[in-house]
Amino acid sequence: MKRADDFQERRKHIANLSDEELYNRFWELTEQVVEPLLDLGRKNTTPSVERAVLLRMGVSSLDTQKIVEGCMDRGLMGHGTGHVVYKLSKEKNISIREASELLAKGECWDEVTAMFKGGK
Known part of the structure; x- marks a missing residue:
């Protein structure tokens, strides 16, 4: 069975968008799916x-x-523990393992809490 080529018809609503507008539209739709x-x-x-x-x-x-x-x-559970560890690793430019070890030792919790309370 051959599929009818309807690409031109399906793209009419985005045909006149610039690359930047297409880029923004992509991320808007992605957010709608992921949220x-x-x-x-x-x-x-x-x-x-x-x-x-x-x-x-x-x-x-x-x-x-x-x-x-x-x-x-x-x-911070609503943010996800993995996200907490990841954000600390990025903030300090260290590995996930190093960030997790710091948190397990009781270090950097004030910093992490501030990151998420600040809306980051």
Whole structure:
């Protein structure tokens, strides 16, 4: 079965957009798709899920519980523990492993909390 070529018809609503407008439209649509998934994750995560995420990021199994508890104590679970570790690693320009070790030792929590409370 041959598919009818209807590309020109389907693209009419975007045909006159510039590259920049197409780029912006792409990210608007992407946000519409991703936002419900993020919202679902924020509302339905569990410590077990968050530990599993950290393990898949290469965080030591001994450190995952400490990081999850630290996030729970500071109201950061809705951001995702993996996201917390990732943001710290980017902010300090260190590896995920190094960032997770700092958090597991009880270090950098004020910095991380400020990052997320500041809307970053």
